[in-house]
Amino acid sequence: MSSLANLRLPTRRYALGAGFALEGLKYFKYWVLAALVLSFAVPLVISQYSDVALSAWYYTANVGKWFTAFVGGGFVFTLVPNMIAAGLTRRELAVSMGVFGVLWSLVLGAVAFAGILGERAYYDALGWSQGIDASDAIAPIGSLGDTIAFASYYPLLYLVYFAAGTVIGIASYRWEGAGWLLLVPIIPVVFSLDNGLYDTEPVGPGWAGFLGLFMDGWARGVVIATIVAVTAVLAAAAYRILIDVPLRSKKA
Amino acid sequence: MSFTVNLRNVTLKYGAEAALADVDLDLEAGKIYGLLGRNGAGKTSLLSLLAAFRRPTSGEVRVGGEPVWENAPIVSRVALIREGGDFDDSETVKAVIETGQIRPSFDTDYAYKLADKFEVPLKKRVSALSRGKRSVLAAVCGLAARAELTMFDEVHLGMDAPTRDAFYKELLAEYMERPHTVVLSTHLIDEVANYLEEVIIVDRGRILRHADIEAFQGMGATLTGPADAVDALGLAALAEQRLGGTKSITVADALDKSVRERAAAAGIEIGPVGLQDLFIHLTDPNRNGA
Numbered sequence A: 001m002s003s004l005a006n007l008r009l010p011t012r013r014y015a016l017g018a019g020f021a022l023e024g025l026k027y028f029k030y031w032v033l034a035a036l037v038l039s040f041a042v043p044l045v046i047s048q049y050s051d052v053a054l055s056a057w058y059y060t061a062n063v064g065k066w067f068t069a070f071v072g073g074g075f076v077f078t079l080v081p082n083m084i085a086a087g088l089t090r091r092e093l094a095v096s097m098g099v100f101g102v103l104w105s106l107v108l109g110a111v112a113f114a115g116i117l118g119e120r121a122y123y124d125a126l127g128w129s130q131g132i133d134a135s136d137a138i139a140p141i142g143s144l145g146d147t148i149a150f151a152s153y154y155p156l157l158y159l160v161y162f163a164a165g166t167v168i169g170i171a172s173y174r175w176e177g178a179g180w181l182l183l184v185p186i187i188p189v190v191f192s193l194d195n196g197l198y199d200t201e202p203v204g205p206g207w208a209g210f211l212g213l214f215m216d217g218w219a220r221g222v223v224i225a226t227i228v229a230v231t232a233v234l235a236a237a238a239y240r241i242l243i244d245v246p247l248r249s250k251k252a
Numbered sequence B: 001m002s003f004t005v006n007l008r009n010v011t012l013k014y015g016a017e018a019a020l021a022d023v024d025l026d027l028e029a030g031k032i033y034g035l036l037g038r039n040g041a042g043k044t045s046l047l048s049l050l051a052a053f054r055r056p057t058s059g060e061v062r063v064g065g066e067p068v069w070e071n072a073p074i075v076s077r078v079a080l081i082r083e084g085g086d087f088d089d090s091e092t093v094k095a096v097i098e099t100g101q102i103r104p105s106f107d108t109d110y111a112y113k114l115a116d117k118f119e120v121p122l123k124k125r126v127s128a129l130s131r132g133k134r135s136v137l138a139a140v141c142g143l144a145a146r147a148e149l150t151m152f153d154e155v156h157l158g159m160d161a162p163t164r165d166a167f168y169k170e171l172l173a174e175y176m177e178r179p180h181t182v183v184l185s186t187h188l189i190d191e192v193a194n195y196l197e198e199v200i201i202v203d204r205g206r207i208l209r210h211a212d213i214e215a216f217q218g219m220g221a222t223l224t225g226p227a228d229a230v231d232a233l234g235l236a237a238l239a240e241q242r243l244g245g246t247k248s249i250t251v252a253d254a255l256d257k258s259v260r261e262r263a264a265a266a267g268i269e270i271g272p273v274g275l276q277d278l279f280i281h282l283t284d285p286n287r288n289g290a
Helices: A009-027 A027-044 A056-085 A090-126 A144-151 A154-175 A179-198 A206-215 A220-242 B043-050 B094-104 B106-118 B131-144 B161-175 B189-195 B213-217 B226-230 B257-263 B274-282
Strands: A131-134 A137-140 B006-013 B019-026 B032-037 B058-063 B078-080 B148-152 B180-184 B198-203 B206-212 B221-226 B239-243 B246-249 B269-271
Touching: A009 A027, A009 A056, A009 A090, A027 A056, A056 A090, A056 A220, A056 B032, A090 A144, A090 A154, A090 A220, A131 B239, A154 A179, A154 A220, A179 A206, A179 A220, B006 B106, B019 B206, B032 B189, B032 B274, B043 B148, B043 B180, B078 B131, B078 B213, B078 B226, B094 B106, B094 B131, B106 B131, B106 B161, B131 B148, B131 B161, B161 B189, B161 B239, B189 B221, B189 B274, B198 B213, B198 B274, B206 B213, B213 B274, B221 B226, B221 B257, B226 B246
Parallel strands: B032 B180, B032 B198, B078 B148, B148 B180
Antiparallel strands: A131 A137, B006 B019, B006 B058, B198 B206, B221 B246, B221 B269, B239 B246
């Protein structure tokens, strides 16, 4: 990581977190670029054969949530042995992962936010309808204000997915062969809250949103507060699992 | 400043099995230690505790006079290099070296110099390196860490003999330039014996012996002379070699005056015992009273 030169001990945890985010974005920049190009090109192709009524960016932004979960989990799984062996404490790594998660979610959230507004202008220019798949019916996102409100939750959603991925990643490192089972309680909670926030069908396994049945009628503010609380619980769980994780023995 | 090491009543269990049991150990700062032990004796477990890779089940581990666990100012100056290194295989050699900069003391220029000297290509991915080159990369990162306590755990595995020799020489040169505490865990005992100041033998989760190298060498003797004369001494040999009428035996116990006089009279030469032979004897599972 070229961004690591001249780190100072008291602040290296923050610099490392920012470095992880920067390196992650650099590593995946072509993926993001490809998603951007596809999201704007595919509707153009579809328009040659039928009316465009669905937001392509909506799907891209949703896939970004799963991608973010994989980034959180994959990075922590790889970083635990590498960073501890390089002289970092677990507490420092936990702080770094926190900084990384916040920055990653903000940047990707900003990209998702800009993308959906850009797509709105693009669709308006070509006379298309920017709709979403809302409970078996296609519904337009709405006015500019509605679109901004719709997109403004992405950073928070990316953060909760990042936290979920991080818990599963560190658990998989700690409990080899069994840690991934934390998927079972975590996915339905996060996916259902995502579902509940938009009252739509996010991209992913629909069955995992079964907890949404219990959220019918929840005010948006309550759902958001619950997402914030779940993010905090997941971050605390990741910290607890990480803080005394032993490094695995090397295998021949 | 180099680090001291102090372990008090340290036990490390994996499940119900104790890898280390009630270990007490003190290492002075600024020396090169050899850590010897049979497979599964507890060497790697011991080193893992010193580097805070693991937390002891009970007991206290202090490095540089302070508890090592989650102590950033200490662990940032402790380097444990395990066989094959702890790298992200998808990264390039250059990226792995740059990761070392997490340590404030890491000497990047020195790392590049060593990579060039040992012919480790910077642009190659770790996954594409041979086992030997991967070991060299691990050693390079360990040396360039410029840590106050540097531990190499079987890091030589995969290196060919000239590379191992160059590594030991580089280690010694770095040590002479910047005295610090070094622990070498290895099975190639005779190969490193000349570099060691003290030796720790771990056996079945306990410290079997800890003494300076001269003390170990004085524990036994090698007797070389006419085969009949050597046999006539009636000593219990740890190891023996025969070439024509000449026989060489290694004994584990110090020779008393009368044996020395009889040996000298019979034209038998007495020399120090090889550390490896002594180690084999001391860790023999059939040996009593270790």
